[in-house]
Amino acid sequence: MYNFLKQLITEAGDIALAHKARLADVQVTRKSEKDLVTEADVAVENFLIEHIQQQYPDHAIVGEESGSHAGADYRWIIDPIDGTTSFVHDLPFFSISIALEKSGEPFLGAVYAPVLGELFMAEKGKGATLNGNPIRVSDRSVLSDCVMTTGLACLRQNLERNNLPLMAALAPKLRGLRILGSAAMDLCYVACGRTDASWELNLNIHDIAAGMLIATEAGGTVTDFSGQPEGLPKQILATNGIVFSEMSNILSTIHNQPPENSP
Numbered sequence: 001m002y003n004f005l006k007q008l009i010t011e012a013g014d015i016a017l018a019h020k021a022r023l024a025d026v027q028v029t030r031k032s033e034k035d036l037v038t039e040a041d042v043a044v045e046n047f048l049i050e051h052i053q054q055q056y057p058d059h060a061i062v063g064e065e066s067g068s069h070a071g072a073d074y075r076w077i078i079d080p081i082d083g084t085t086s087f088v089h090d091l092p093f094f095s096i097s098i099a100l101e102k103s104g105e106p107f108l109g110a111v112y113a114p115v116l117g118e119l120f121m122a123e124k125g126k127g128a129t130l131n132g133n134p135i136r137v138s139d140r141s142v143l144s145d146c147v148m149t150t151g152l153a154c155l156r157q158n159l160e161r162n163n164l165p166l167m168a169a170l171a172p173k174l175r176g177l178r179i180l181g182s183a184a185m186d187l188c189y190v191a192c193g194r195t196d197a198s199w200e201l202n203l204n205i206h207d208i209a210a211g212m213l214i215a216t217e218a219g220g221t222v223t224d225f226s227g228q229p230e231g232l233p234k235q236i237l238a239t240n241g242i243v244f245s246e247m248s249n250i251l252s253t254i255h256n257q258p259p260e261n262s263p
């Protein structure tokens, strides 16, 4: 299954790149005012579903663009393009994200950023790799030495509590804060130690399922802000483990404060 996944995601990356090569002609439609879906998202997802169903006809599949396809013990969770906005704006920070669960537990994960030529993979209990080489989280412990990523998916949903207060509180404490636009890549960058943590609100399971396994297999933590799994994927905090407590305290304290202007 590992080799099947590796080949599948690489071929899916080629399809995304072929669409990107004629970006001006790629059809883009709006799921909502700011939420985009392109011809490439649909083409990659259809390719993935077709090949998974051909190889494993009894497996279940959940796809971002097409919903659930029923099946048994194994479940594939796919995001054909994570970071569709980056794709549309010709930025390199988009990825294909594929996770495989067995009996409800993550078992295999792959995230491929085709423009950058980077394939992150993990198998439960066997560690994580980048282009076949083992990776591990960073050992930075002081926030002022840390670079982190976050995102603003929450702003598209008019939530009462969004990420802006959290960003305002954390940015001054860090060496750097980045918004790359692909939650799957954010988790992989924690996994390989480029960043030391990442947090975000209101993601979907297909954005994070593969990256979570990759980050945890590389020695990181992936939980909700309080350190539990229950709040995922609406709250996510991925860390190198060392900065977890401090980040969890800051995020929980600020996020649990009543929003301004409330009685």
Ligand code: 2AM
Residues within 6 Å of the ligand: 035, 064, 079, 081, 082, 083, 084, 085, 150, 151, 152, 153, 154, 156, 157, 181, 182, 183, 184, 200, 202, 203, 204, 207
């Ligand atoms: P997508 O590109 O697959 O939609 C970036 O912050 C992350 O947020 C990406 O993983 C992106 O996934 C996701 N995202 C973008 N728009 C979103 C929305 N309206 N609701 C939830 N997540 C969204």
Ligand code: CA
Residues within 6 Å of the ligand: 041, 064, 079, 080, 081, 082, 083, 084
């Ligand atoms: Ca997507």
